[in-house]
Amino acid sequence: MNFYSYLRNYFSPDKSLFLSIKNIFGYHPDNMYLYQLASRHKSVAKELYNGIRVSNERLEYLGDAILDAVVADLLFKKFPFKDEGFLTDMRSKIVSKVQLSKLARKLGLNTLIISNTESKAQGKSINGDAFEAFIGAMYLDKGYIFSKKIIINRIINVHLDLDDLVTQTINYKSKLIEWGQKEKKDIDFKVVKEIGEGFKKQYVVSLFVEGKPIESGRDYSIKGAEQMASEKATAKLSIV
Numbered sequence: 461m462n463f464y465s466y467l468r469n470y471f472s473p474d475k476s477l478f479l480s481i482k483n484i485f486g487y488h489p490d491n492m493y494l495y496q497l498a499s500r501h502k503s504v505a506k507e508l509y510n511g512i513r514v515s516n517e518r519l520e521y522l523g524d525a526i527l528d529a530v531v532a533d534l535l536f537k538k539f540p541f542k543d544e545g546f547l548t549d550m551r552s553k554i555v556s557k558v559q560l561s562k563l564a565r566k567l568g569l570n571t572l573i574i575s576n577t578e579s580k581a582q583g584k585s586i587n588g589d590a591f592e593a594f595i596g597a598m599y600l601d602k603g604y605i606f607s608k609k610i611i612i613n614r615i616i617n618v619h620l621d622l623d624d625l626v627t628q629t630i631n632y633k634s635k636l637i638e639w640g641q642k643e644k645k646d647i648d649f650k651v652v653k654e655i656g657e658g659f660k661k662q663y664v665v666s667l668f669v670e671g672k673p674i675e676s677g678r679d680y681s682i683k684g685a686e687q688m689a690s691e692k693a694t695a696k697l698s699i700v
Contacts, residue, residue: 477572484567485598485610494519494597501575501586516593523596526604527555530611538622552688553625554616557695560588566619569594585695632690636667639699645670649686652676665689669697 474492477499481489489495498516500506505513531554535547553559564570564587573590599607616622633649640647646669653664655678665685666676675696677688693699 480568480572484569486614487602487606487610489597489601491597491601494601495594498590498593498597499572499574501573501590503576504574516590519593519596519600520589521592521596522599523592523594524555526595526599526607527592527611530608531555531616533608534612534616535622550622550625552691553628553630554620556630556691557585557588558630558691560591561585561695563615563619564588564591567591567615585698588695630691631687632694633686635699636690636694639694639697640669649689651682651685667693669693 474496477495478489478492481487481495497514498519500515502513502515502517505515507513528551531551532547535542535550539547539550569590570587573586575586595607595611598610602610637647639645648668648671650666650668651663652666655662655664660680662678662680663682663685664676664678665682665688667674667686667689675689675692677685677690677692679685679688
């Protein structure tokens, strides 16, 4: 960041957000529009023209991909003798919506989210979605190499213990079923699609609550797809 860009952002109406990004991630952002967008939940999407409304959803999509790439690379190098199943399981533990929601609160990103009261009450996935959106904004603002260093050095290494995560077992399906029993709601899983053949075959499983489709998951095993759908559902339904 050059000096004039710093002064422009420091004395702009976005000074608070500008300083918050510096405190949370350790750098001064350049393109403040990206971070403004990252903080805007779809419930308060801004209308531009011809009915087009913008929120942090596109940045969330991008940030999700960047996180996946960075975490996959990190785990591949940290655990050189572990198989694909182990690496996939570890990555899921790190980038799950539940975990990202926790990280968002630890970092204070949840305080930057612009949303209406109703959406804030809907679930903690808002925090995880915003976390991904801010990663997407960082990537567009600073590039992949810079973002990778921030994600590893200021987030993962500081707030996560990878060795501890190895021993953790997160069974989202069991958690969801227990919630269903407690709330007297019927939980059902159905394989709705099979993709590919042989060892490359993947299953798409839909999760239903009281007959209503809530989320879906896709994996090389039915069990894995059910777990993925359950993880999304626990975040969506705010099941702790």
